Amino acid sequence: MITVNDLQAHPLDQVHRLIEPGPVILITTQHRGVPNVMTNGFNMMVRHAPPLIAATVGPWDYSYQALVETGECVVSVPTADMADTVVDIGNCSGADVDKFHAFGLTAVAGEKVQAPLVGECWANLECKVADTSLVGAYNLFLLEPVRAWTDPSRSRPRLFHHRGDGTFSVDGDVLDLKDRMTKWQYLL
Template identity: 80%
Template sequence: MTTVKDLRPHPLDQVHRLIEPGPVILVTTRHRGVPNVMTNGFNMMVRHAPPLIACTIGPWDHSYEALVETGECVVSVPTAEMAATVVDIGNCSGVDVDKFEEFDLTAVDGEKVQAPLVAECFANIECRVADTSLVAPYSLFVLEPVPGLDRSNAARPAPVPSPRRRHLHARRPDRRSQGPHDQVAVPSVSPPILWTLETRPCPEQ
């Protein structure tokens, strides 16, 4: 019989690797006229409808100041083909480099926020900061997708998969699947702006 003494201890500073959330996303901001994009792996859905998204973005991130001052951003879902680019984006700082130029990304003006959309991404969700009460203790921003139209293409490339979620599909934000224990009605509200744009080739790494 296996007992706890047979198990190997795991260092506390590595716990996040066991349960780290997904998928990996890009978060764009525009601060004093300058666009920036960062890679973010600490994120989650908070509520179905109206939808809320939470992201951990701290003072160590160049995007933190922009998000605090402007209160808005775009959550961009990269495609699987962008995986190498997403890693490289996360390994450099917007203080030192224009990431849109460095990684040949196309910045598209948003409809409701100043932060740019990323044309190469599978989807772009324009957001405004809805709650900052968890920013000081946990660097956790609660974001609310801005009401608007759902714009999508007929052909959609696959997003970057999460190792824990083997089936990830794009859906209109005002729809959700309901199980036997999930019978809460979705209120009749305008869906958030969800832009899905045709992908373009990524620069060679």
Template identity: 60%
Template sequence: MKEIPASQAYHLLEPGPIVLVTTSHKGTPNVMTMGFHMMIQHAPPLIGCVVGPWDYSQRALKETGECVIAIPTIDLAEIVVDIGNCSGDSVDKFQRFGLKTRPAKEVKAPLLANCLANIECRVANSSLVDTYNLFILEAKRIWIDEARTERRMLHHRGDGSFMVDGALLDLSDRMTKWRQLP
């Protein structure tokens, strides 16, 4: 085996699909690309998300305590990367990238109609933000576009390359310990 630097762990343990995070601060919506997130628990559904001070959205998330996590599919790959390469402090990303929005039910941040799914979230714990830029979010509502035919998601490898979801391997019949979960 060949040793690689420990700093490259994210190449092997990517946290899940690339997502878009919308916020609304003082009536102005914004969207950012996020790659560092993880499920923390089932109930209540908690999601850990890294949104650092380098992200224009961090201030909005800190001050409003709410956001939407939108899950794009591979047909939006180039837009997802381009959103991550500009800042909402100088660009209206919704206009620039032709993003269609819908109002959310529980939060002021908009849903992204271009995406497969949207998760309305509220900050459940921000005690790790100053140290690790880690927000703990609680999912409040989930919206999915069941008519959408493209469902393959992007997984960032940390170096500008992405993996794309492939075939589904269904082993649910073997997951006997977890059947009681909703």
């Protein structure tokens, strides 16, 4: 029998490395006519229908003010082949750099929000800020996708996930367990 004495304590300030959030995403905003894109590694799905996403964006992020003032953004989902660019986007500020130009990204106009989609990303979710009640305490925005787009030329996109220490994991094999999802068939 295993007891707690057989286990190793893990530092609480590194728990995020044990349960990583969703894939690394890009969040775009448009503020006073100027588009910006930021890298975000702390995000998660909150519910599936209607969809709701939580993302940490704080006052240290140039996009924070735009998100607060406009109440909208685009969540763009890059693939693993974009990892170097996505990390580089996160290493500079939109206050100093036109990131769309500097990184050769294509700003695509959406239908429901002013913030641009990122043409190079596999998926783009036009979002409205649904709830800011957790922003003051946790810098956590709840975002509701109001329009979603995917690139049909990418049948099996490989997403990547931040492990919290400068390393990333990349999606690999897919386990198809649909036949075992007996309680949740309506979601398939």
